[in-house]
Amino acid sequence: MRRFAYIIILVSLLFLCAESFGIERFPPPDFVETNHKLPEATTPAPREAFYEYLDIFVLLSGLILASYLVLKKRSRKLIFCLMIFSLIYFGFWRKGCVCSIGSIQNVVLSIFDSSYAIPIGALVFFILPLIFTLFFGRVFCAALCPLGAIQDIVLLRSISVPAWLESCLRILAYTYLAAVVLFAGTSSAFIICRYDPFISFFRLSGSLNIVILGICFLIVGIFIGRPYCRFFCPYGIILRQLSRISKWKVTITPDECIKCKLCEDSCPFGAIKEPTAQWIDSDYKKGKKRLVFLIILLPILIGLGASGGNLMSPAASKVHETVRLAERIYAEDTEMVKDTTDASTAFRATGQETKELYEQADLIKDKFAAGGWLFGGFIGFVIGLKLISHSIRRVRDDYQAERAGCLACGRCFEYCPRDKERLKKLTECK
Amino acid sequence: MAKKKEKINRRQFLHKTLRGTILAGTGVTAGFMCTKNAKANMVWQSDPEKCIACGNCATYCALETSAVKCVHAFAMCGYCKLCTGFFPPETIALDTGAENQLCPTGAIKRTFVEDPYFEYTIDESLCNGCGKCVKGCNAFGNGSLFLQVRHDRCVNCNECLIAVACPSGAFRRVPAESPYLLKGMDKT
Numbered sequence: 246m247r248r249f250a251y252i253i254i255l256v257s258l259l260f261l262c263a264e265s266f267g268i269e270r271f272p273p274p275d276f277v278e279t280n281h282k283l284p285e286a287t288t289p290a291p292r293e294a295f296y297e298y299l300d301i302f303v304l305l306s307g308l309i310l311a312s313y314l315v316l317k318k319r320s321r322k323l324i325f326c327l328m329i330f331s332l333i334y335f336g337f338w339r340k341g342c343v344c345s346i347g348s349i350q351n352v353v354l355s356i357f358d359s360s361y362a363i364p365i366g367a368l369v370f371f372i373l374p375l376i377f378t379l380f381f382g383r384v385f386c387a388a389l390c391p392l393g394a395i396q397d398i399v400l401l402r403s404i405s406v407p408a409w410l411e412s413c414l415r416i417l418a419y420t421y422l423a424a425v426v427l428f429a430g431t432s433s434a435f436i437i438c439r440y441d442p443f444i445s446f447f448r449l450s451g452s453l454n455i456v457i458l459g460i461c462f463l464i465v466g467i468f469i470g471r472p473y474c475r476f477f478c479p480y481g482i483i484l485r486q487l488s489r490i491s492k493w494k495v496t497i498t499p500d501e502c503i504k505c506k507l508c509e510d511s512c513p514f515g516a517i518k519e520p521t522a523q524w525i526d527s528d529y530k531k532g533k534k535r536l537v538f539l540i541i542l543l544p545i546l547i548g549l550g551a552s553g554g555n556l557m558s559p560a561a562s563k564v565h566e567t568v569r570l571a572e573r574i575y576a577e578d579t580e581m582v583k584d585t586t587d588a589s590t591a592f593r594a595t596g597q598e599t600k601e602l603y604e605q606a607d608l609i610k611d612k613f614a615a616g617g618w619l620f621g622g623f624i625g626f627v628i629g630l631k632l633i634s635h636s637i638r639r640v641r642d643d644y645q646a647e648r649a650g651c652l653a654c655g656r657c658f659e660y661c662p663r664d665k666e667r668l669k670k671l672t673e674c675k
Numbered sequence: 676m677a678k679k680k681e682k683i684n685r686r687q688f689l690h691k692t693l694r695g696t697i698l699a700g701t702g703v704t705a706g707f708m709c710t711k712n713a714k715a716n717m718v719w720q721s722d723p724e725k726c727i728a729c730g731n732c733a734t735y736c737a738l739e740t741s742a743v744k745c746v747h748a749f750a751m752c753g754y755c756k757l758c759t760g761f762f763p764p765e766t767i768a769l770d771t772g773a774e775n776q777l778c779p780t781g782a783i784k785r786t787f788v789e790d791p792y793f794e795y796t797i798d799e800s801l802c803n804g805c806g807k808c809v810k811g812c813n814a815f816g817n818g819s820l821f822l823q824v825r826h827d828r829c830v831n832c833n834e835c836l837i838a839v840a841c842p843s844g845a846f847r848r849v850p851a852e853s854p855y856l857l858k859g860m861d862k863t
Contacts, residue, residue: 271753271817279789283749284796288855289827291718340737340830347833355708361848363708364716367833372705379694435834450739487697490690566844591727591843 297366300343303334304373304389311388312381314655316493319664321655327388328397336391341447345370345385346392346480347437349422350429357430374480378487382494386474386484387653395443396462396471397654403513404468411515412631414476419627422479427616431609433565442473470513474652485649495646495653498663502643508660509644516650517657521641535636543629547622554621555614562613571606574599717848719835723821723858725845728806728813732822735840736804742829743804743822743837745782745797751819751859754792760812760820761785761795777807799825821858 307327314323335344343364348371355363374385386393406414428434438444442459445451465472474481488494497508497517508517562568566588573589576582578599585593592602646657658664683691721732721743732743757769763777771785782801786794797820804822812820838846849856 270815271755273750273752273817274754274789274792276789276792281788281792281794284794286746286748286857288857289825291716291826291829291851291854292831294716294851297716342830342832351833352704352708355711359711362711362717365709366716368705368708372701375701376698379697434839438832438834439839448737450737490693490697492690492694587727587729587842591725591729594727595725 297364300339300366301369304370307331307389308373308377308384311384312377315384315387315495315653316381319499319655319658321658324388324655328394331389332391332394332398335389336395336443336447341391341441341444343367343370344391345374346390346478347435347441349425349480349483350435350437353426353429354432358432361432374484375487378484378491380492382491382648382651383484383488383653386481387655390474391447392441392443392478393471393474393652395446396466396473399463399466400470400513401467403470405510406469406515408515411475412635416624416628416631417476418478418482420624421477422482423620423623425479427561427613427620428564431565431612431616433609437479471652475514488651489648491648494648495651497644497646497657498661499667500663503663504643505662506644507662508657511657511660512646513656514650514652514654516647516652518641518645518647520643521639524638532636532638536633539629539633539636543626543633546625546629548625550625550628551618551622554617554619554624556617558613558617559610561617562610565609565613567602568606568609571602574602716851718824718826718831718851718854719829719838719846720824720849720854720856721822721841722845722847722856723823725843726806726809726822727843727845728809728822729842730805730807731840731842732837733803733805735837737830737832737836738828741804741837742824744799744802744825745804745806745808745820746823746857747795747797748819748821748857748859749794751817752795753817753819754788754794755816756791756793758785758793758795758812759815760808777811779803779805779807783808819859823855823857826854
């Protein structure tokens with residue numbers, strides 16, 4: 246008897262299952278009278294791959310042209326024209342999406358997430374500017390980055406930022422880069438895309454917060470040259486380092502420096518460094534002591550940063566939606582909150598076990614804990630290295646555009662009397 | 676050869692080696708990624724099985740009018756006279772009067788086929804992807820109305836803004852060759 250009852254229950258359960266697997270409540274009609282043919286849903290295709298190759302082609306030829314204009318032609322006007330073209334093409338026409346800055350995230354995600362395939366366009370946009378920077382300096386920043394271009398055209402009255410402040414503010418960019426890697430590597434978020442301040446200008450739409458952020462950047466940008474590039478851009482940080490070892494570099498003068506000081510204030514980005522003074526003996530000894538102290542300080546700073554990063558990792562892990570959802574579900578289950586959210590209702594509708602969700606969230610939290618150590622350690626390392634590099638004396642005989650900070654915009658060219666000489670010679674030749 | 680080497684000072688040598696290493700490194704990484712990337716490009720799509728028609732698609736898209744539209748799987752549709760995707764629950768009369776339509780933009784066209792069947796087609800130029808009809812159809816109908824990213828409109832942002840806002844995780848990247856996740860395709 247008991248077995249019979251079991252069978253009945255099992256069979257009725259089967260029917261219930263069939264019900265829940267979406268059997269039509271209203272069977273589709275056959276249309277015997279009118280012989281009506283069922284239309285089919287249309288499926289318009291995505292943008293053709295051709296346009297992606299066009300983007301790559303434009304970037305490559307733009308980089309070649311920019312390198313020529315910066316290093317050989319030395320013409321600010323033409324660099325400016327190329328910059329405007331990039332602003333229109335990569336900014337307004339392509340709506341600011343695929344950009345080299347954002348492509349960092351695709352690369353990082355593709356390293357850490359085996360299921361993610363990086364689009365060829367993103368990969369090329371990441372690598373091409375790096376290679377060009379290795380050879381020609383930051384020509385990408387000068388003329389091809391739409392974000393740089395939109396800031397460059399509003400720069401009307403530049404105020405120079407003291408070197409110490411600039412150096413301190415740049416820590417923000419290193420932090421941003423580390424955060425980008427942390428969040429993209431844990432597949433939580435693409436924060437460059439999310440907080441791109443100029444994207445709403447390119448798309449002519451966007452959330453209010455981002456529009457306000459963009460307007461603030463542009464207003465600041467009237468007085469302080471390219472604030473995003475100098476103090477926030479994570480890609481700029483990578484290009485800075487590569488630019489240090491570039492094969493050719495931007496020079497203020499076409500041939501020799503006559504130390505006329507005319508170019509001194511021409512750089513709105515504070516990249517022109519004056520010749521260094523002689524060492525004083527007492528300074529030298531003091532400097533030596535300080536250097537030793539700072540080198541000992543470096544591992545301490547790394548350690549401090551790493552533990553700090555580890556402390557903030559639980560908070561950072563909330564950026565990941567699974568962790569957020571798990572916490573929400575936990576709060577609802579323990580009746581800390583009474584209402585439900587769309588996300589929690591959707592999760593409960595799937596019938597997934599909460600335990601499974603908690604396990605997933607724990608895995609992500611572990612990733613964040615490890616990432617937090619590295620994140621903090623990196624920041625500590627950057628600060629330590631910065632302190633050391635500031636206490637090393639460099640020898641400069643003439644006015645030079647600092648390799649790392651120079652954005653290759655070409656503003657200083659026309660200040661140099663030697664360049665005027667060169668141009669005169671050129672016209673005479675004609 | 677020996678003479679040439681003398682001309683290079685220590686700094687230049689360091690720069691040269693570093694440059695070479697970095698170039699080789701990027702080359703290797705790029706090659707590694709290219710081999711891994713055997714699949715074609717990815718585009719964003721909404722999975723109708725996970726979608727809860729919350730309405731975020733209409734508001735969060737980077738485009739002013741969302742790239743997400745309602746799509747109709749006709750083969751699944753019951754051609755109901757009283758369509759819960761077309762009429763609001765408190766409908767006054769079963770006609771196409773504006774006061775009787777659930778769709779805020781009037782994007783669903785209701786045409787008579789044969790008694791008692793009506794066909795419902797989506798006018799995509801009017802649809803804003805709010806998903807009100809999808810919710811209605813899922814609740815009481817066959818669930819033949821669902822939301823899809825329309826790729827003639829989608830600009831394929833690096834991080835889809837709707838995917839960030841989606842509460843049910845229905846948005847994901849799919850290969851560009853099969854960019855749609857259609858409902859009821861096996862039935863046609």
